[in-house]
Amino acid sequence: MDKRIASLRDAVAPIPDHATVMIGGFGGSGAPIELIHALIGRFLETGSPKALTVINNNAGNGHVGIAALIEQGMVKKMICSFPRSADPVVFTTKYLAGEIELELVPQGTLAERIRAGGAGIPAFYTPSSYGTDLAKGKPVAEFDGRSYVQERWLKADFALLKAELGDAVGNLTYRMAARNFAPLMAMAATETIVQVSRAVAPGEIEPESVVTPGIFVDRIVEVPAPQQEEALNRANAHYPELRA
Protein backbone atom coordinates (compact mmCIF):
# COMPACT_ATOMS: atom_id res chain seq x y z
CA MET A 1 0.00 0.00 0.00
CA ASP A 2 1.37 3.39 -0.96
CA LYS A 3 -0.95 6.39 -0.78
CA ARG A 4 1.63 8.88 -2.01
CA ILE A 5 0.77 10.90 -5.12
CA ALA A 6 3.56 12.57 -7.06
CA SER A 7 1.93 15.91 -7.92
CA LEU A 8 -0.63 18.30 -6.50
CA ARG A 9 -2.39 18.26 -9.85
CA ASP A 10 -2.83 14.49 -9.72
CA ALA A 11 -3.84 14.64 -6.07
CA VAL A 12 -6.90 16.82 -6.80
CA ALA A 13 -7.74 15.20 -10.17
CA PRO A 14 -10.69 13.09 -8.93
CA ILE A 15 -12.79 16.06 -7.70
CA PRO A 16 -15.74 16.59 -10.10
CA ASP A 17 -18.28 19.40 -10.57
CA HIS A 18 -20.94 19.62 -7.83
CA ALA A 19 -18.73 17.83 -5.28
CA THR A 20 -19.00 18.57 -1.56
CA VAL A 21 -15.51 19.37 -0.30
CA MET A 22 -14.38 19.79 3.30
CA ILE A 23 -11.31 22.01 3.55
CA GLY A 24 -9.22 21.99 6.73
CA GLY A 25 -8.03 25.07 8.53
CA PHE A 26 -9.15 27.69 10.99
CA GLY A 27 -8.40 30.99 9.32
CA GLY A 28 -4.98 30.39 7.79
CA SER A 29 -3.85 27.88 10.41
CA GLY A 30 -4.03 24.48 8.73
CA ALA A 31 -5.28 25.83 5.40
CA PRO A 32 -4.05 23.55 2.55
CA ILE A 33 -3.16 26.46 0.27
CA GLU A 34 -1.26 24.40 -2.33
CA LEU A 35 -4.09 21.84 -2.73
CA ILE A 36 -6.66 24.63 -3.13
CA HIS A 37 -4.51 26.44 -5.66
CA ALA A 38 -3.99 23.19 -7.59
CA LEU A 39 -7.77 22.87 -7.78
CA ILE A 40 -8.03 26.44 -9.09
CA GLY A 41 -5.27 25.69 -11.60
CA ARG A 42 -7.26 22.75 -12.92
CA PHE A 43 -10.41 24.87 -13.17
CA LEU A 44 -8.61 27.61 -15.11
CA GLU A 45 -7.38 25.08 -17.66
CA THR A 46 -10.41 22.78 -17.95
CA GLY A 47 -13.42 24.70 -16.53
CA SER A 48 -13.84 22.03 -13.83
CA PRO A 49 -14.53 21.53 -10.97
CA LYS A 50 -17.28 24.06 -10.40
CA ALA A 51 -20.54 24.38 -8.40
CA LEU A 52 -18.73 23.03 -5.33
CA THR A 53 -20.16 22.99 -1.82
CA VAL A 54 -17.30 23.91 0.51
CA ILE A 55 -17.22 23.21 4.25
CA ASN A 56 -14.72 25.18 6.36
CA ASN A 57 -14.84 27.21 9.56
CA ASN A 58 -14.53 30.45 7.57
CA ALA A 59 -15.18 31.66 4.04
CA GLY A 60 -11.76 32.84 2.95
CA ASN A 61 -9.54 35.82 3.65
CA GLY A 62 -7.95 38.11 1.07
CA HIS A 63 -7.46 36.68 -2.43
CA VAL A 64 -5.74 33.33 -1.81
CA GLY A 65 -6.89 29.87 -0.73
CA ILE A 66 -10.65 29.53 -0.22
CA ALA A 67 -11.17 33.21 -1.07
CA ALA A 68 -9.52 32.61 -4.44
CA LEU A 69 -11.68 29.52 -5.01
CA ILE A 70 -14.77 31.66 -4.38
CA GLU A 71 -13.41 34.53 -6.45
CA GLN A 72 -13.12 32.20 -9.47
CA GLY A 73 -16.82 31.35 -9.16
CA MET A 74 -16.14 27.68 -8.36
CA VAL A 75 -18.20 27.63 -5.15
CA LYS A 76 -22.00 27.36 -5.12
CA LYS A 77 -22.44 27.09 -1.36
CA MET A 78 -20.41 27.63 1.83
CA ILE A 79 -21.15 25.75 5.04
CA CYS A 80 -19.26 27.55 7.81
CA SER A 81 -19.46 29.20 11.23
CA PHE A 82 -17.73 32.53 10.66
CA PRO A 83 -17.68 33.97 7.13
CA ARG A 84 -15.79 37.07 8.28
CA SER A 85 -12.09 37.72 8.26
CA ALA A 86 -9.59 40.56 8.14
CA ASP A 87 -10.34 40.92 4.41
CA PRO A 88 -13.65 39.17 3.64
CA VAL A 89 -14.37 41.14 0.44
CA VAL A 90 -14.61 38.14 -1.88
CA PHE A 91 -17.24 36.18 0.04
CA THR A 92 -19.09 39.30 1.17
CA THR A 93 -19.46 40.64 -2.37
CA LYS A 94 -20.73 37.34 -3.78
CA TYR A 95 -23.06 36.76 -0.83
CA LEU A 96 -24.66 40.20 -0.96
CA ALA A 97 -25.08 39.79 -4.75
CA GLY A 98 -26.90 36.47 -4.17
CA GLU A 99 -24.21 34.54 -6.06
CA ILE A 100 -23.28 32.16 -3.25
CA GLU A 101 -25.37 30.30 -0.69
CA LEU A 102 -24.50 30.25 3.01
CA GLU A 103 -25.38 27.67 5.65
CA LEU A 104 -24.31 29.20 8.97
CA VAL A 105 -23.54 26.67 11.72
CA PRO A 106 -22.33 27.29 15.28
CA GLN A 107 -18.66 26.31 15.40
CA GLY A 108 -19.01 23.49 17.94
CA THR A 109 -22.03 22.14 16.10
CA LEU A 110 -20.07 22.24 12.83
CA ALA A 111 -17.24 20.24 14.42
CA GLU A 112 -19.61 17.70 15.96
CA ARG A 113 -21.66 17.32 12.76
CA ILE A 114 -18.45 16.48 10.91
CA ARG A 115 -17.30 14.12 13.66
CA ALA A 116 -20.74 12.43 13.59
CA GLY A 117 -20.52 12.09 9.82
CA GLY A 118 -17.22 10.26 10.16
CA ALA A 119 -18.40 8.17 13.10
CA GLY A 120 -21.65 6.89 11.57
CA ILE A 121 -23.96 8.83 13.91
CA PRO A 122 -26.78 10.33 11.79
CA ALA A 123 -28.00 12.85 14.39
CA PHE A 124 -27.30 14.10 17.90
CA TYR A 125 -28.63 16.66 20.39
CA THR A 126 -26.72 19.76 21.47
CA PRO A 127 -27.61 22.68 23.75
CA SER A 128 -25.98 25.08 21.27
CA SER A 129 -28.40 27.35 19.38
CA TYR A 130 -31.43 26.32 21.46
CA GLY A 131 -33.92 29.21 21.44
CA THR A 132 -32.09 31.07 18.65
CA ASP A 133 -32.74 31.75 14.97
CA LEU A 134 -30.24 29.01 14.01
CA ALA A 135 -32.43 26.35 15.65
CA LYS A 136 -35.54 27.22 13.63
CA GLY A 137 -37.19 24.17 12.07
CA LYS A 138 -34.99 21.67 13.96
CA PRO A 139 -36.44 19.09 16.37
CA VAL A 140 -36.02 19.95 20.07
CA ALA A 141 -36.07 17.47 22.95
CA GLU A 142 -35.70 17.70 26.71
CA PHE A 143 -33.13 15.64 28.59
CA ASP A 144 -32.84 15.88 32.40
CA GLY A 145 -34.82 19.11 32.39
CA ARG A 146 -32.80 20.97 29.73
CA SER A 147 -33.69 21.58 26.09
CA TYR A 148 -31.50 20.44 23.23
CA VAL A 149 -31.55 20.86 19.45
CA GLN A 150 -31.25 17.95 17.05
CA GLU A 151 -28.44 18.33 14.52
CA ARG A 152 -27.55 15.99 11.66
CA TRP A 153 -24.27 14.56 10.54
CA LEU A 154 -22.25 16.24 7.83
CA LYS A 155 -20.34 14.24 5.25
CA ALA A 156 -18.40 15.12 2.13
CA ASP A 157 -17.20 13.59 -1.09
CA PHE A 158 -13.69 14.91 -0.54
CA ALA A 159 -11.55 16.45 2.16
CA LEU A 160 -8.54 18.65 1.38
CA LEU A 161 -6.25 18.85 4.41
CA LYS A 162 -2.80 19.95 5.53
CA ALA A 163 -0.74 17.84 7.92
CA GLU A 164 2.86 17.95 9.16
CA LEU A 165 4.10 14.37 8.81
CA GLY A 166 2.44 11.73 6.68
CA ASP A 167 3.64 8.21 5.95
CA ALA A 168 2.86 6.09 2.91
CA VAL A 169 -0.02 4.31 4.67
CA GLY A 170 -1.64 7.65 5.51
CA ASN A 171 -0.87 8.13 9.20
CA LEU A 172 -0.75 11.84 10.03
CA THR A 173 0.52 14.28 12.62
CA TYR A 174 -0.27 17.98 12.64
CA ARG A 175 1.58 21.15 13.57
CA MET A 176 0.26 22.96 16.66
CA ALA A 177 -3.16 24.60 16.24
CA ALA A 178 -3.19 23.70 12.51
CA ARG A 179 -4.85 20.45 13.61
CA ASN A 180 -8.29 22.05 14.25
CA PHE A 181 -10.91 20.43 11.97
CA ALA A 182 -8.56 18.14 10.00
CA PRO A 183 -8.86 14.90 12.03
CA LEU A 184 -12.67 15.22 11.88
CA MET A 185 -12.82 15.98 8.17
CA ALA A 186 -10.46 13.08 7.41
CA MET A 187 -13.09 10.77 8.91
CA ALA A 188 -16.12 12.40 7.28
CA ALA A 189 -15.06 12.46 3.63
CA THR A 190 -15.34 9.58 1.18
CA GLU A 191 -11.90 10.48 -0.18
CA THR A 192 -9.37 12.36 1.95
CA ILE A 193 -6.53 14.13 0.18
CA VAL A 194 -3.71 15.48 2.36
CA GLN A 195 -0.75 17.71 1.68
CA VAL A 196 2.00 16.87 4.16
CA SER A 197 5.01 19.02 4.88
CA ARG A 198 7.16 15.91 5.11
CA ALA A 199 6.44 12.44 3.74
CA VAL A 200 8.08 9.72 5.84
CA ALA A 201 8.38 5.94 5.71
CA PRO A 202 5.91 3.80 7.69
CA GLY A 203 7.33 3.41 11.18
CA GLU A 204 8.88 6.87 11.28
CA ILE A 205 5.79 8.20 13.03
CA GLU A 206 5.58 6.50 16.43
CA PRO A 207 2.24 4.64 16.68
CA GLU A 208 1.71 6.46 20.01
CA SER A 209 2.03 9.79 18.20
CA VAL A 210 -0.30 9.18 15.25
CA VAL A 211 -3.17 11.71 15.39
CA THR A 212 -5.09 10.59 12.28
CA PRO A 213 -4.73 6.86 11.55
CA GLY A 214 -4.17 5.99 7.90
CA ILE A 215 -7.57 4.28 7.51
CA PHE A 216 -9.08 7.78 7.17
CA VAL A 217 -6.62 8.94 4.49
CA ASP A 218 -6.57 8.14 0.77
CA ARG A 219 -4.00 10.36 -0.90
CA ILE A 220 -0.84 11.99 0.38
CA VAL A 221 1.16 14.60 -1.51
CA GLU A 222 4.34 16.11 -0.14
CA VAL A 223 4.54 19.92 -0.09
CA PRO A 224 7.68 21.00 1.75
CA ALA A 225 7.61 24.50 3.30
CA PRO A 226 3.91 25.15 2.62
CA GLN A 227 2.62 28.68 2.23
CA GLN A 228 0.79 30.34 5.11
CA GLU A 229 -2.41 32.20 4.25
CA GLU A 230 -1.68 34.89 6.83
CA ALA A 231 1.77 35.57 5.39
CA LEU A 232 0.37 35.66 1.83
CA ASN A 233 -2.29 38.15 2.88
CA ARG A 234 0.24 40.36 4.61
CA ALA A 235 2.09 40.45 1.29
CA ASN A 236 -1.22 41.26 -0.50
CA ALA A 237 -0.88 38.12 -2.61
CA HIS A 238 -3.49 37.08 -5.19
CA TYR A 239 -4.01 33.66 -6.76
CA PRO A 240 -3.68 33.50 -9.67
CA GLU A 241 -1.17 36.33 -9.63
CA LEU A 242 -2.40 39.68 -10.87
CA ARG A 243 -1.07 40.64 -14.27
CA ALA A 244 0.58 44.02 -14.42
Place this chain on the structure above:
Amino acid sequence: MTEKLSNAQIAWRAAQDIADGAYVNLGIGFPEMVAKFQPPGRQAVFHTENGVLGFGEAPAAGTEDWDLINAGKKAITLKPGASFFHHADSFAMVRGGHLDVAILGAYQVAETGDLANWSTGPKGVPAVGGAMDLVHGAKRVAVITDHVTKDGQPKLLERCTLPLTGVGCVTRVYSSLAVIDIEQGRFVLREKLAALSFETLQSLTGARLNLDGAPADLIVPEL
Protein backbone atom coordinates in the same frame (compact mmCIF):
# COMPACT_ATOMS: atom_id res chain seq x y z
CA MET B 1 -22.22 62.48 31.47
CA THR B 2 -21.67 59.91 34.21
CA GLU B 3 -18.15 58.74 35.00
CA LYS B 4 -17.63 55.19 33.88
CA LEU B 5 -15.00 52.49 33.83
CA SER B 6 -12.75 52.02 30.80
CA ASN B 7 -12.75 48.65 29.02
CA ALA B 8 -9.46 47.82 30.74
CA GLN B 9 -11.00 48.56 34.13
CA ILE B 10 -14.04 46.39 33.40
CA ALA B 11 -11.68 43.59 32.33
CA TRP B 12 -9.65 44.10 35.53
CA ARG B 13 -12.75 43.74 37.69
CA ALA B 14 -13.81 40.55 35.89
CA ALA B 15 -10.32 39.10 36.32
CA GLN B 16 -10.53 39.44 40.13
CA ASP B 17 -13.22 36.73 40.23
CA ILE B 18 -11.16 34.10 38.37
CA ALA B 19 -9.64 31.54 40.75
CA ASP B 20 -6.12 30.17 40.54
CA GLY B 21 -6.08 27.18 38.19
CA ALA B 22 -9.47 27.95 36.64
CA TYR B 23 -10.06 26.87 33.04
CA VAL B 24 -11.22 29.97 31.21
CA ASN B 25 -12.41 30.91 27.73
CA LEU B 26 -12.30 34.58 26.81
CA GLY B 27 -14.40 35.73 23.85
CA ILE B 28 -12.60 37.39 20.96
CA GLY B 29 -11.94 41.13 21.14
CA PHE B 30 -12.51 43.07 24.36
CA PRO B 31 -12.80 39.98 26.64
CA GLU B 32 -9.25 38.90 25.66
CA MET B 33 -8.08 41.81 27.82
CA VAL B 34 -9.15 39.96 31.00
CA ALA B 35 -6.04 37.75 30.72
CA LYS B 36 -3.77 40.76 31.39
CA PHE B 37 -5.25 41.45 34.80
CA GLN B 38 -4.95 38.19 36.70
CA PRO B 39 -4.19 38.95 40.35
CA PRO B 40 -0.63 38.13 41.49
CA GLY B 41 -0.22 34.51 42.53
CA ARG B 42 -3.09 33.28 40.38
CA GLN B 43 -2.74 31.57 37.01
CA ALA B 44 -5.79 30.62 35.02
CA VAL B 45 -5.49 28.16 32.13
CA PHE B 46 -6.84 29.74 28.96
CA HIS B 47 -8.74 27.73 26.36
CA THR B 48 -9.26 28.74 22.76
CA GLU B 49 -11.87 27.13 20.49
CA ASN B 50 -9.38 26.26 17.77
CA GLY B 51 -7.68 23.67 19.92
CA VAL B 52 -5.18 25.09 22.42
CA LEU B 53 -5.26 24.91 26.22
CA GLY B 54 -2.66 26.83 28.22
CA PHE B 55 -1.67 29.68 25.93
CA GLY B 56 0.12 32.83 26.98
CA GLU B 57 0.65 36.32 25.69
CA ALA B 58 1.09 37.49 22.11
CA PRO B 59 4.59 36.97 20.69
CA ALA B 60 6.80 39.91 19.74
CA ALA B 61 6.05 41.33 16.29
CA GLY B 62 8.00 39.43 13.66
CA THR B 63 8.18 36.21 15.70
CA GLU B 64 4.62 35.05 15.02
CA ASP B 65 3.99 31.45 13.99
CA TRP B 66 0.71 31.40 12.04
CA ASP B 67 0.02 27.79 13.03
CA LEU B 68 -0.24 29.05 16.61
CA ILE B 69 -3.21 31.40 16.85
CA ASN B 70 -6.27 31.97 19.03
CA ALA B 71 -9.94 32.05 18.06
CA GLY B 72 -9.53 35.70 17.04
CA LYS B 73 -6.81 34.57 14.56
CA LYS B 74 -4.17 36.44 16.58
CA ALA B 75 -0.75 34.89 17.17
CA ILE B 76 -0.22 33.48 20.66
CA THR B 77 2.53 31.76 22.66
CA LEU B 78 2.42 28.60 24.77
CA LYS B 79 2.94 28.21 28.50
CA PRO B 80 4.53 25.09 29.99
CA GLY B 81 1.83 22.41 30.20
CA ALA B 82 -0.04 23.56 27.09
CA SER B 83 -1.82 21.05 24.86
CA PHE B 84 -3.29 20.81 21.35
CA PHE B 85 -6.47 18.98 20.36
CA HIS B 86 -8.94 18.88 17.50
CA HIS B 87 -12.13 20.91 17.23
CA ALA B 88 -14.53 18.22 18.48
CA ASP B 89 -12.49 17.76 21.66
CA SER B 90 -12.27 21.53 22.03
CA PHE B 91 -16.04 21.90 21.99
CA ALA B 92 -16.44 18.85 24.25
CA MET B 93 -14.50 20.94 26.77
CA VAL B 94 -16.96 23.78 26.16
CA ARG B 95 -20.34 22.01 26.15
CA GLY B 96 -19.30 19.19 28.46
CA GLY B 97 -19.08 21.45 31.49
CA HIS B 98 -15.29 21.32 31.79
CA LEU B 99 -14.61 25.06 31.65
CA ASP B 100 -14.97 27.05 34.87
CA VAL B 101 -15.65 30.43 33.31
CA ALA B 102 -16.51 31.90 29.92
CA ILE B 103 -16.35 35.69 29.60
CA LEU B 104 -18.06 37.18 26.58
CA GLY B 105 -19.01 40.53 25.13
CA ALA B 106 -22.66 41.51 24.66
CA TYR B 107 -24.94 43.64 22.55
CA GLN B 108 -27.78 43.00 25.01
CA VAL B 109 -28.37 40.97 28.18
CA ALA B 110 -31.82 40.25 29.62
CA GLU B 111 -32.79 39.77 33.27
CA THR B 112 -33.68 36.21 32.27
CA GLY B 113 -30.00 35.58 31.48
CA ASP B 114 -30.63 35.64 27.73
CA LEU B 115 -27.68 36.96 25.72
CA ALA B 116 -27.55 38.64 22.30
CA ASN B 117 -23.99 39.09 21.03
CA TRP B 118 -23.74 37.67 17.51
CA SER B 119 -26.04 39.58 15.17
CA THR B 120 -27.34 43.12 14.98
CA GLY B 121 -30.06 42.13 12.53
CA PRO B 122 -30.62 40.86 9.01
CA LYS B 123 -28.23 43.24 7.19
CA GLY B 124 -24.83 42.12 5.96
CA VAL B 125 -23.21 38.71 6.33
CA PRO B 126 -24.22 36.69 9.43
CA ALA B 127 -21.37 35.09 11.42
CA VAL B 128 -21.69 33.19 14.69
CA GLY B 129 -18.40 31.37 15.34
CA GLY B 130 -18.29 29.66 18.73
CA ALA B 131 -20.56 32.07 20.62
CA MET B 132 -23.63 29.79 20.70
CA ASP B 133 -21.54 26.91 22.05
CA LEU B 134 -19.63 28.96 24.61
CA VAL B 135 -22.79 30.12 26.38
CA HIS B 136 -23.53 26.50 27.26
CA GLY B 137 -21.48 24.31 29.50
CA ALA B 138 -19.07 26.66 31.26
CA LYS B 139 -19.86 26.59 34.98
CA ARG B 140 -20.11 30.38 34.96
CA VAL B 141 -20.94 32.55 31.92
CA ALA B 142 -20.16 36.20 32.54
CA VAL B 143 -20.50 39.23 30.31
CA ILE B 144 -18.31 42.32 30.20
CA THR B 145 -19.88 45.34 28.55
CA ASP B 146 -20.51 49.03 28.52
CA HIS B 147 -23.64 49.65 30.58
CA VAL B 148 -25.35 51.46 27.70
CA THR B 149 -24.94 51.57 23.91
CA LYS B 150 -22.94 54.27 22.12
CA ASP B 151 -26.12 56.30 21.75
CA GLY B 152 -27.09 55.86 25.40
CA GLN B 153 -29.67 53.08 25.11
CA PRO B 154 -29.74 50.42 27.85
CA LYS B 155 -28.00 47.12 27.08
CA LEU B 156 -29.43 45.45 30.17
CA LEU B 157 -33.08 44.80 29.39
CA GLU B 158 -36.19 42.88 30.42
CA ARG B 159 -35.98 41.03 27.09
CA CYS B 160 -33.40 41.16 24.29
CA THR B 161 -34.63 42.65 21.03
CA LEU B 162 -31.67 41.44 18.93
CA PRO B 163 -31.25 37.81 17.77
CA LEU B 164 -30.34 35.60 20.73
CA THR B 165 -27.05 33.78 21.21
CA GLY B 166 -28.41 31.74 24.10
CA VAL B 167 -31.34 31.49 26.49
CA GLY B 168 -30.93 31.85 30.26
CA CYS B 169 -27.16 31.46 30.14
CA VAL B 170 -25.56 34.56 31.71
CA THR B 171 -25.08 34.65 35.48
CA ARG B 172 -23.05 37.83 36.02
CA VAL B 173 -22.58 41.13 34.19
CA TYR B 174 -19.52 43.35 34.69
CA SER B 175 -20.53 46.69 33.20
CA SER B 176 -18.87 50.08 33.00
CA LEU B 177 -21.00 51.16 35.98
CA ALA B 178 -21.82 48.11 38.08
CA VAL B 179 -21.52 44.41 38.84
CA ILE B 180 -24.88 42.71 38.51
CA ASP B 181 -25.83 39.09 39.10
CA ILE B 182 -28.67 37.33 37.34
CA GLU B 183 -30.61 35.20 39.82
CA GLN B 184 -33.98 33.58 39.19
CA GLY B 185 -34.81 35.86 36.29
CA ARG B 186 -33.88 39.08 38.08
CA PHE B 187 -30.98 41.53 38.02
CA VAL B 188 -29.43 41.78 41.50
CA LEU B 189 -27.09 44.73 42.01
CA ARG B 190 -23.86 43.71 43.79
CA GLU B 191 -21.52 46.65 43.21
CA LYS B 192 -21.84 50.13 41.71
CA LEU B 193 -19.55 53.12 41.26
CA ALA B 194 -19.66 55.09 44.53
CA ALA B 195 -20.41 58.41 42.83
CA LEU B 196 -23.41 56.96 41.01
CA SER B 197 -26.80 57.00 42.72
CA PHE B 198 -29.00 53.92 42.60
CA GLU B 199 -31.68 56.01 40.87
CA THR B 200 -29.32 57.11 38.09
CA LEU B 201 -28.10 53.53 37.58
CA GLN B 202 -31.69 52.33 37.45
CA SER B 203 -32.52 54.99 34.84
CA LEU B 204 -29.71 53.64 32.62
CA THR B 205 -30.93 50.05 32.97
CA GLY B 206 -33.82 48.64 30.95
CA ALA B 207 -35.12 46.32 33.67
CA ARG B 208 -35.65 46.50 37.40
CA LEU B 209 -32.49 46.38 39.53
CA ASN B 210 -33.04 44.42 42.70
CA LEU B 211 -31.09 44.77 45.93
CA ASP B 212 -29.85 42.06 48.24
CA GLY B 213 -28.49 44.28 50.99
CA ALA B 214 -26.63 47.49 50.21
CA PRO B 215 -24.48 47.27 47.05
CA ALA B 216 -20.73 47.51 47.60
CA ASP B 217 -18.66 50.23 45.98
CA LEU B 218 -17.17 49.15 42.64
CA ILE B 219 -13.52 50.05 43.13
CA VAL B 220 -10.90 49.53 40.44
CA PRO B 221 -7.37 50.90 39.99
CA GLU B 222 -6.37 53.53 37.44
CA LEU B 223 -5.13 51.56 34.44
